[in-house]
Amino acid sequence: MEQYILTGSNLKKLAENLLILESNKGEASWNLISVSEDGLQYQKVMEADKINLNSKAAPTKISFKEYFLPKSETLFYFKQNQNDVELSDSKLTDKKTVIFGAKPCDAASVPALEKVFNWDYHDDFFNTRVANTFIIGLACEYSDEYCFCNSVGLSQNAEKGSDIFLTRQNDDSFLAKIVTQKGNDFVAAFKVFFSRMNEFPESAGCMKSPEKESLAQSRKFDYQSIKKRLDKNFADGFWNTAGELCLGCAQCAFVCPTCHCFDIVDENCGLNCGRRAKNWDSCQFSIFTKHTSGHNPRDNQNKRYRQRIMHKFKYYNDKFEEILCTGCGRCSRGCEAGIDIAGILEEIEQLPE
Amino acid sequence: MEDKNWEPKVTAFVCNWCTYTGADLAGTSRMKQQSNARLIRVPCTGRIDPLFIIKAFEGGADAVLISGCHPGDCHYNSGNFHARRRWIFFKELLDFVGIDSKRLYFSWVSASEGKKWVDIVNGVIDSAKSEGPFLKYKNLTKEIELNNE
Amino acid sequence: MNDLIELSKEMLTSGKVSVILGYTEDKITKRIKPVIIRKPEESEKLVFNHYAVNNLAVYLKNLKKLTKGKIGIVAKGCDIRAIIALIQENQIKREDVFIIGANCNSVVLNYDDKWTPESSQSKCRTCQLRLPNMYDALIGKLEDITFPPSDKLTFIQKLGTMTTEEKWDFWEEQFSKCIKCYACRQVCPLCYCEQCVAEKTMPAWIDSSATTRGNFAWNLIRAFHQSGRCIGCNECERACPMDIPLSLLNVKMGMIAGAKFNYQHGISTDAPTLVGNFNTDDKEDFIK
Numbered sequence: 001m002e003q004y005i006l007t008g009s010n011l012k013k014l015a016e017n018l019l020i021l022e023s024n025k026g027e028a029s030w031n032l033i034s035v036s037e038d039g040l041q042y043q044k045v046m047e048a049d050k051i052n053l054n055s056k057a058a059p060t061k062i063s064f065k066e067y068f069l070p071k072s073e074t075l076f077y078f079k080q081n082q083n084d085v086e087l088s089d090s091k092l093t094d095k096k097t098v099i100f101g102a103k104p105c106d107a108a109s110v111p112a113l114e115k116v117f118n119w120d121y122h123d124d125f126f127n128t129r130v131a132n133t134f135i136i137g138l139a140c141e142y143s144d145e146y147c148f149c150n151s152v153g154l155s156q157n158a159e160k161g162s163d164i165f166l167t168r169q170n171d172d173s174f175l176a177k178i179v180t181q182k183g184n185d186f187v188a189a190f191k192v193f194f195s196r197m198n199e200f201p202e203s204a205g206c207m208k209s210p211e212k213e214s215l216a217q218s219r220k221f222d223y224q225s226i227k228k229r230l231d232k233n234f235a236d237g238f239w240n241t242a243g244e245l246c247l248g249c250a251q252c253a254f255v256c257p258t259c260h261c262f263d264i265v266d267e268n269c270g271l272n273c274g275r276r277a278k279n280w281d282s283c284q285f286s287i288f289t290k291h292t293s294g295h296n297p298r299d300n301q302n303k304r305y306r307q308r309i310m311h312k313f314k315y316y317n318d319k320f321e322e323i324l325c326t327g328c329g330r331c332s333r334g335c336e337a338g339i340d341i342a343g344i345l346e347e348i349e350q351l352p353e
Numbered sequence: 354m355e356d357k358n359w360e361p362k363v364t365a366f367v368c369n370w371c372t373y374t375g376a377d378l379a380g381t382s383r384m385k386q387q388s389n390a391r392l393i394r395v396p397c398t399g400r401i402d403p404l405f406i407i408k409a410f411e412g413g414a415d416a417v418l419i420s421g422c423h424p425g426d427c428h429y430n431s432g433n434f435h436a437r438r439r440w441i442f443f444k445e446l447l448d449f450v451g452i453d454s455k456r457l458y459f460s461w462v463s464a465s466e467g468k469k470w471v472d473i474v475n476g477v478i479d480s481a482k483s484e485g486p487f488l489k490y491k492n493l494t495k496e497i498e499l500n501n502e
Numbered sequence: 503m504n505d506l507i508e509l510s511k512e513m514l515t516s517g518k519v520s521v522i523l524g525y526t527e528d529k530i531t532k533r534i535k536p537v538i539i540r541k542p543e544e545s546e547k548l549v550f551n552h553y554a555v556n557n558l559a560v561y562l563k564n565l566k567k568l569t570k571g572k573i574g575i576v577a578k579g580c581d582i583r584a585i586i587a588l589i590q591e592n593q594i595k596r597e598d599v600f601i602i603g604a605n606c607n608s609v610v611l612n613y614d615d616k617w618t619p620e621s622s623q624s625k626c627r628t629c630q631l632r633l634p635n636m637y638d639a640l641i642g643k644l645e646d647i648t649f650p651p652s653d654k655l656t657f658i659q660k661l662g663t664m665t666t667e668e669k670w671d672f673w674e675e676q677f678s679k680c681i682k683c684y685a686c687r688q689v690c691p692l693c694y695c696e697q698c699v700a701e702k703t704m705p706a707w708i709d710s711s712a713t714t715r716g717n718f719a720w721n722l723i724r725a726f727h728q729s730g731r732c733i734g735c736n737e738c739e740r741a742c743p744m745d746i747p748l749s750l751l752n753v754k755m756g757m758i759a760g761a762k763f764n765y766q767h768g769i770s771t772d773a774p775t776l777v778g779n780f781n782t783d784d785k786e787d788f789i790k
Contacts (some may be wrong), residue, residue, distance in 0.1 A: 040745065061743055061744075062681075062743060062744070071681050071682075071711075071712040072711035072712045072713050072716075074497075077498070145530055145531045145532070146531060219530070241538075244538060245535075245536050245537070245538065245561070247560065247685075247688040247689055248688055249683060249684060249685035249687075249688035249689060249741065250683045250684060250685070250688075251683050251685045251741070251743050253683075254681050254683045254743065255743055263710065265706070265709075265710050265711065267497075267706070267709050267710075267711060267716075269494055269497050269498050270413070270494065271412065271413075275497065275498075277711050279682070279710055279711050279712065280681065280682070280712070282683075285684070287701055332531070333613075334743055336556065336685065336688075336689050336737075336740075336741045337535065337536055337556075338528060338531075338533050338534075338535020338536060338556075339535075340528060340530070340531050340533070342530075343528065343529075343530060343531070402707075403722075403723065403726050404699070404707045404708070404719070404723060407718070407719050407722060407723070408707065408719075411715060411719070424782065425782070431780065434780035434781075434782060434784070435780050437780065437784055437786055437789070438776070438777055438779075438780050438784055439726075439777060440786075440788075440789070441758070441762060441784065441786065442726065442729040442730065442755060442758060442759075442777065443726055443729075444788060445754070445755070445758045446722060446725055446726055446729065446751070446754075446755060447722070449661065449662075449669065449751070449754050450669060450670065450673045450718075450722065450751075451666050451667065451668070451669030451670025451671070451672070451673060451674075452666075452670070453666040454788065455666075458790065459786075459788060459789040459790065460789060460790040461789060461790070473790055476790075489667075489670050489674070493713070493714050493715035493718065494715055496713060496714055496715070497711075497713050497715060
């Protein structure tokens with residue numbers, strides 16, 4: 001697909017344009033999302049200057065999942081009247097969102113999640129948000145011991161999930177490649193900000209420094225061979241200690257771009273009215289599989305940790321031919337018990353086939 | 354946007370043996386008191402979990418009053434002593450997060466202190482009137498209603 | 503680290519302990535993380551240094567259920583307070599643990615920080631337990647270090663001078679970040695309830711949703727349940743993925759326990775717990 005050049009000043013003008021549109025209560029109304037100044041999370045920006053396209057930064061502490069799967073989402077409202085209960089749908093927003101500077105390990109989570117949210121049921125909440133969001137990915141120039149995107153079929157230049165993919169050319173400009181039809185529509189709508197290229201050098205790519213490249217590859221395993229071992233080793237003694245230090249705090253699931261388990265609860269908004277909500281949940285919580293009878297099939301943390309690995313690297317693959325992991329390493333960076341998922345996977349690769 | 358007719362809602366958690374009886378005495382003695390307080394009767398102040406106070410604010414209370422037997426007079430001997438220790442901590446905690454003592458009151462009212470009850474309730478309601486509605490807490494519930502953005 | 507490794511080998515070989523909870527260095531990420539060792543030869547893995555941040559006492563209660571025999575635990579002064587607190591509250595017995603006390607020269611806050619006196623945690627700067635107050639064996643050596651003042655205590659003072667409205671606004675902003683991951687609860691050695699009040703349904707007192715309303719209820723109740731019990735290890739704040747300054751709440755309640763009752767939890771194994779007991783003379787000037 002086509003390539004353009006997006007200069008820094010045009011990017012700023014584009015953002016200003018979108019922000020002006022936002023303040024109009026007209027038909028187009030935009031949310032601009034970008035990595036926060038402190039690099040910890042993706043946040044709404046209200047000024048064009050705040051767009052953060054630092055490709056050398058580490059992944060944010062928490063992914064951008066909340067813009068597709070909010071941490072608490074209303075499914076519907078209910079109100080108790082004299083004789084009946086009135087239900088009203090929660091309004092699905094038609095506001096458009098642009099995420100500026102998504103890391104490849106974040107962007108790639110969206111196509112993976114689309115599979116489960118369109119499998120036996122088309123989840124309107126998720127699908128509407130995806131349809132209304134334009135992801136402008138940014139080629140990554142960061143790597144540390146926790147990153148392993150190369151081992152799960154991605155890379156620092158992976159375009160999967162992005163609608164437009166930016167690669168930094170120099171301090172002031174980006175190569176902008178259109179990846180999807182949605183990306184094409186976006187550029188067409190704002191083409192005054194994108195400069196055409198007359199020729200596109202085939203070798204243009206992410207500028208990598210040699211030491212970083214070797215570090216990224218030092219964390220290397222073959223996910224196919226891991227899956228083969230997971231197919232056979234459910235009862236292996238390895239699992240008796242793999243998760244013994246896990247505290248069951250669910251941080252890993254909540255910061256993860258692909259974890260999507262949810263809990264449905266009813267809560268009140270007043271004395272006789274309330275809502276049904278869909279909240280983030282995690283298989284690492286001790287009551288995640290507790291039955292109403294009191295029986296809990298995953299009654300210790302080892303079993304729960306095994307479930308996490310099996311779901312991400314085997315079950316999801318069996319069902320949807322996607323790995324439920326983008327190798328961003330957030331879970332390992334944040335884990336209080338020092339559990340390093342890449343290390344666990346490397347150990348699994350050593351198990352008997 | 355002050356509604357001239359706004360009346361504060363006060364939730365009062367009262368112990369059955371002393372304060373509730375004292376409030377009853379105030380009623381049978383035809384003492385005049387404002388009617389904004391909704392009483393919730395518990396067996397003893399020791400039954401009161403700080404969660405009750407939080408739930409009262411979530412439910413729209415503008416002020417919360419907790420009242421029980423005087424120390425030494427508890428029907429269950431020591432319930433109010435336990436409660437008192439809890440309140441010392443909980444009050445400081447709420448004060449630290451910005452829910453101050455103008456919205457949270459504690460008192461000891463015995464079964465014979467009908468007049469004291471009336472004075473306390475009127476005092477709490479007047480104070481709530483001058484503080485105004487507890488909009489900050491009510492807005493938290495509003496945020497849930499306008500959840501999808 | 504030789505004293506620790508030798509001690510561990512001896513304890514495991516002689517069977518005096520059946521497991522040791524300690525710290526080790528991850529071979530690849532180089533992170534100093536918790537480890538459970540069961541064989542004498544694994545002792546070589548053990549380390550203790552400025553990066554041994556975790557409070558290992560959090561593993562004791564569950565490990566006790568799975569282990570026959572004593573549990574050896576490498577613990578800093580703050581961690582030992584947690585162990586003493588667990589004994590005070592009858593969650594473990596003194597004879598269940600073999601405390602390998604560590605002379606502590608302070609620890610960092612973030613894993614990738616480089617240790618300097620300035621990057622040490624706030625709790626370390628005012629620590630009175632660098633030489634632990636209770637142990638079965640002692641390892642390491644105390645160094646003479648000058649620490650800068652604790653910024654946490656300064657901040658608590660500053661909060662104290664704010665108006666009610668400013669305090670509310672500060673905490674509303676902080677609590678709106680909460681994602682209800684319960685990491686604060688899971689890392690806390692003193693949050694050991696088999697069923698947490700947050701998990702109760704019918705009725706559900708605390709909203710499980712990560713809305714500001716539910717977050718207020720959760721964080722306030724956790725702070726309240728820790729009043730007079732928090733031993734100040736700061737793990738809750740360190741574990742929080744959203745960087746909410748949780749320890750401000752817990753340290754403040756600890757200060758109230760000290761000021762009003764002259765009490766500190768986790769110092770003496772036979773001291774009665776604070777909120778579980780009462781005194782007929784408890785001072786109360788706010789009750790009408």
